Amino acid sequence: MTAAIVVQNVCKYFGAFCALDHVHLEIQAGEFFALLGPNGAGKTTLIHTIAGLSVADSGSIHVMGNHVTKQYRQARMRLGIVPQELVFDPFFTVRETLKIQSGYYGISDNGAWIDEIIARLGLADKADTNMRALSGGMKRRVMVAQALVHKPPVIILDEPTAGVDVELRQSLWDFIRELNVAGHTIVLTTHYLEEAEALCNRIAMLKQGKVIALNSMQNFISTMSVGYTLRLRLLPDTLPSMLQEIQTGYRNGYIELKLDNYTQIEPVLAQLRLSDIQILEMQLLQPDLEDVFVSLMNNPLTQTQ
Numbered sequence: 326m327t328a329a330i331v332v333q334n335v336c337k338y339f340g341a342f343c344a345l346d347h348v349h350l351e352i353q354a355g356e357f358f359a360l361l362g363p364n365g366a367g368k369t370t371l372i373h374t375i376a377g378l379s380v381a382d383s384g385s386i387h388v389m390g391n392h393v394t395k396q397y398r399q400a401r402m403r404l405g406i407v408p409q410e411l412v413f414d415p416f417f418t419v420r421e422t423l424k425i426q427s428g429y430y431g432i433s434d435n436g437a438w439i440d441e442i443i444a445r446l447g448l449a450d451k452a453d454t455n456m457r458a459l460s461g462g463m464k465r466r467v468m469v470a471q472a473l474v475h476k477p478p479v480i481i482l483d484e485p486t487a488g489v490d491v492e493l494r495q496s497l498w499d500f501i502r503e504l505n506v507a508g509h510t511i512v513l514t515t516h517y518l519e520e521a522e523a524l525c526n527r528i529a530m531l532k533q534g535k536v537i538a539l540n541s542m543q544n545f546i547s548t549m550s551v552g553y554t555l556r557l558r559l560l561p562d563t564l565p566s567m568l569q570e571i572q573t574g575y576r577n578g579y580i581e582l583k584l585d586n587y588t589q590i591e592p593v594l595a596q597l598r599l600s601d602i603q604i605l606e607m608q609l610l611q612p613d614l615e616d617v618f619v620s621l622m623n624n625p626l627t628q629t630q
């Protein structure tokens with residue numbers, strides 16, 4: 326498989342502050358990849374260095390085999406970036422903005438593709454509206470459209486759904502999924518972990534500028550032993566004292582217990598039987614990406630991989 330993005334041993338400093346600390350990452354062509362981490366972890370800094378907007382202090386980055394600073398134009402042509410900030414020229418309409426953006430890439434006859442992205446991003450009735458007259462969510466749609474004008478093989482979306490309504494989120498993801506199926510590599514940063522879980526096949530987690538975890542989504546959740554949650558509705562609504570130490574919460578009439586594995590279910594049931602407590606309802610919740618994320622971010626011992 327061709328590597329879409331190769332980040333080798335990259336460090337980036339702002340003064341004495343180390344924002345990227347020996348980051349190593351290889352994203353294959355065709356992947357739908359999530360780059361996650363808390364605020365300030367270094368995600369945007371990494372994206373800026375991949376885009377050549379910011380220069381790494383050490384290490385190297387290639388996009389589809391092109392060095393991002395030594396072969397800037399070739400690398401940039403292969404990359405579409407949806408930035409986190411809304412950057413636009415208020416004097417142009419949506420269609421003009423997309424035509425001008427196409428011009429930056431040397432594409433003059435791009436009308437059919439511009440029409441298609443305008444339609445797919447729900448911008449058809451705003452196509453001739455001035456950028457300054459658009460709502461925040463609509464401007465965000467134009468940011469996505471701008472990143473796609475040159476049909477880049479690699480698309481990076483930096484929190485594209487921040488402040489965006491449910492309808493656009495859905496249509497945006499349908500469109501991005503289609504692009505991925507058609508062979509485009511997608512890299513996504515988001516704070517909506519359920520989006521990453523639903524869309525991405527591989528994931529890297531950044532913490533304080535370091536990659537602290539890198540795995541397939543499936544392995545990520547199954548190999549991180551963050552345990553299961555057993556939810557019980559009981560009659561009477563109390564736990565025997567033996568079980569109180571594994572109780573983690575009480576929500577909406579359900580007592581919640583933390584279990585390390587499935588084998589702990591039977592002793593819990595035995596304790597309830599012994600205490601003559603009736604189970605009205607029982608649910609076993611699998612860990613999800615959010616559980617893994619919280620566990621990793623709260624663990625002071627998490628090491629760089």
Ligand SMILES: Nc1ncnc2c1ncn2[C@@H]1O[C@H](COP(=O)(O)OP(=O)(O)OP(=O)(O)O)[C@@H](O)[C@H]1O
Pocket residue numbers: 339342344362363364365366367368369370371409
């Ligand atoms: N131009 C800059 N000058 C100084 N420090 C910076 C600059 N850009 C980023 N930083 C710092 O680098 C760190 C990483 O910031 P970055 O924006 O990459 O984080 P992030 O993971 O994208 O966060 P968020 O989820 O909030 O977008 C932060 O501590 C930030 O304050």
